[in-house]
Amino acid sequence: MGNMNLSEQEQIRRESLDELRKLGINPYPAAEYKTNVFAQDILDNYSAEKNNYPEVCLAGRIMSRRIMGNASFAELMDSSGRIQIYVRRDDLCPGEDKTMYNIVFKRLLDIGDIIGVKGHIFVTQMGEITVHVDEFTVLCKSIRPLPVVKEKDGVLFDAVTDPEMRYRQRYVDLIVNPHVRDVFRKRSQIIQSMRELFNSRGYLEVETPILQPIPGGAAARPFITHHNSLDMSLYLRVANELYLKRLIVGGFEGVYEFAKDFRNEGMDRTHNPEFTVMEIYIAYKDYNWMMTFTEEIVKKASLDLHGKTEVIFGENIINLNPPFKRISMTDAIKENTGIDISGMDEAGLRFVCDKLGVPNTPSMGKGKLIDELFGAKCEHNYIQPTFIIDYPTETSPLTKMHRSKPGVTERFELMINGKEIANAYSELNDPIDQMERFQDQLRLSEKGDDEAMFIDMDFIRALEYGMPPTSGMGIGIDRLTMMLTNQPSIQDVLLFPQMKPESQKSKVESQKEEYLVLGIPEEWIDPLKKLGFTTITKLKEIEKTGKLANDLNGYNKKNKLGISGLSPEAVEKWLK
RNA sequence: CGGUUCGUAGCUCAGCUGGUAGAGCACGUGACUCUUAAUCAUGGGGUCGAGGGUUCGAUCCCCUCCGAGCCGACCA
Numbered sequence: 001m002g003n004m005n006l007s008e009q010e011q012i013r014r015e016s017l018d019e020l021r022k023l024g025i026n027p028y029p030a031a032e033y034k035t036n037v038f039a040q041d042i043l044d045n046y047s048a049e050k051n052n053y054p055e056v057c058l059a060g061r062i063m064s065r066r067i068m069g070n071a072s073f074a075e076l077m078d079s080s081g082r083i084q085i086y087v088r089r090d091d092l093c094p095g096e097d098k099t100m101y102n103i104v105f106k107r108l109l110d111i112g113d114i115i116g117v118k119g120h121i122f123v124t125q126m127g128e129i130t131v132h133v134d135e136f137t138v139l140c141k142s143i144r145p146l147p148v149v150k151e152k153d154g155v156l157f158d159a160v161t162d163p164e165m166r167y168r169q170r171y172v173d174l175i176v177n178p179h180v181r182d183v184f185r186k187r188s189q190i191i192q193s194m195r196e197l198f199n200s201r202g203y204l205e206v207e208t209p210i211l212q213p214i215p216g217g218a219a220a221r222p223f224i225t226h227h228n229s230l231d232m233s234l235y236l237r238v239a240n241e242l243y244l245k246r247l248i249v250g251g252f253e254g255v256y257e258f259a260k261d262f263r264n265e266g267m268d269r270t271h272n273p274e275f276t277v278m279e280i281y282i283a284y285k286d287y288n289w290m291m292t293f294t295e296e297i298v299k300k301a302s303l304d305l306h307g308k309t310e311v312i313f314g315e316n317i318i319n320l321n322p323p324f325k326r327i328s329m330t331d332a333i334k335e336n337t338g339i340d341i342s343g344m345d346e347a348g349l350r351f352v353c354d355k356l357g358v359p360n361t362p363s364m365g366k367g368k369l370i371d372e373l374f375g376a377k378c379e380h381n382y383i384q385p386t387f388i389i390d391y392p393t394e395t396s397p398l399t400k401m402h403r404s405k406p407g408v409t410e411r412f413e414l415m416i417n418g419k420e421i422a423n424a425y426s427e428l429n430d431p432i433d434q435m436e437r438f439q440d441q442l443r444l445s446e447k448g449d450d451e452a453m454f455i456d457m458d459f460i461r462a463l464e465y466g467m468p469p470t471s472g473m474g475i476g477i478d479r480l481t482m483m484l485t486n487q488p489s490i491q492d493v494l495l496f497p498q499m500k501p502e503s504q505k506s507k508v509e510s511q512k513e514e515y516l517v518l519g520i521p522e523e524w525i526d527p528l529k530k531l532g533f534t535t536i537t538k539l540k541e542i543e544k545t546g547k548l549a550n551d552l553n554g555y556n557k558k559n560k561l562g563i564s565g566l567s568p569e570a571v572e573k574w575l576k
Numbered sequence: 577c578g579g580u581u582c583g584u585a586g587c588u589c590a591g592c593u594g595g596u597a598g599a600g601c602a603c604g605u606g607a608c609u610c611u612u613a614a615u616c617a618u619g620g621g622g623u624c625g626a627g628g629g630u631u632c633g634a635u636c637c638c639c640u641c642c643g644a645g646c647c648g649a650c651c652a
Contacts (some may be wrong), residue, residue: 148602164645
């Protein structure tokens, strides 16, 4: 008896699994399978004259099959790519016993199965480099049918594009959409490129706490968790900034961390609750130096990835060749709105916001209003890389005051494609100023700003011992990857983007006897279950017996079951 | 959180004014020793996202819920 919950194809594959075992073939062998080549190597380097691949051994997943009488073709996909294989019955089975071809290869293997093959290379009449298989080994039987994607002349047929399937079952996405694997290889290359640069400068890669007693370093709603033995709340970090600066206090010249941060905010095309940021802090530097360094980081990443500094993003071509434009926030607002806000007080700024239709609330102070203005009217216009510099003091509580301009701080954000990619400061190292800024944040919080920062007294204590002048920078790895791989959604650069859980269907079913007891004829039990009445409880809930009789008769007719018809009265008796 | 579109076979999708669903691929069986979106013949496969309402009858109309996408709000 097959399992009711399995599809026909799944049942057939499980039967194949059993048959393999009966033939003495372990469908999930334990032993190492030694390969000596990847598919792409062969395709790139094979030469018929040199016969440079006399004996190959490779392993991969069967992606397509073209079965003929006594010889077949299939495609094998390994981590490098796909290669065609050719299996001929009399080569595979030189003796009398043709089981391995006739039964195992033709009948028991399926698309999705993983096998290893040994053989030699030849070129078909159609000119395709192909592995002529002398021997194959079953390495893993797949019992769930894989979506079949076909391709001709570069055009895909039946490609899996449903985002829900792609993100929930990323493993399937990675199997059937090779370009997806490529995006994640590039993501890794970007991180590698940055790490190489930092290490070559002698900066130290470190790890700092993810579970923090105070969620400092950024203004964002945190996730809260609980530590049982300490019996205290802990927060998942929203940033690692304050810990990295403690390490600069401790005497390291430069420290960096590729960090997962967590923010309990909304999700959209550029936001995921957990995301990756690279933060770096370097002693004796300022934000001007850091701008140049940031240019170098971005340029190198692009060169390492593409060999050039121009990248295509959507409809735009972005030029990542330094120097990038630098413009102060005030000038940016002037450039985009024609309004010069320099020297304006809170009331003046609020008037400007209202005039331009920028939403604002009474709890917003000067800095916040400027920020809103920039976010609503300017940010999206900076497609080419642009450093926006000199942010208002109020919204930059960890940043040093500007050396000459009053009311602003030495801070920059790098905008590319209208989105923030990086954020950096000349770090505030005056402990008394820092304490006052924290207290300002506390006052904002009391005024109703739920994004204001917490006060971290231990961080103040560290600054009191003295932190050298330092510049720090954080760069959003997800967004940088999006930009460099031309992906419009953050979900496309995260292997496992956050999703709501799938609802689990209950699989409880009533037994046959329970139906019989009610006087339901045996032949009607299956139709009842098929119509959704998998439990007696569900059946008892029905009120219109006429409809049920109608449904059952309809099912009988449709499926040509040949059961004699039911009257509504008979059905009514079951449910009395 | 609001607006909007969507959810049908393993996959990609049709489905008319409401009458219990079709195709291609995939799968089963048979044929075929260079195929490649293999081909030819033939067959099976569906609680039409879940629940409720209207109706003699709902994949279709109405309501609620679940999940997804897009747009907006929020997220400096």
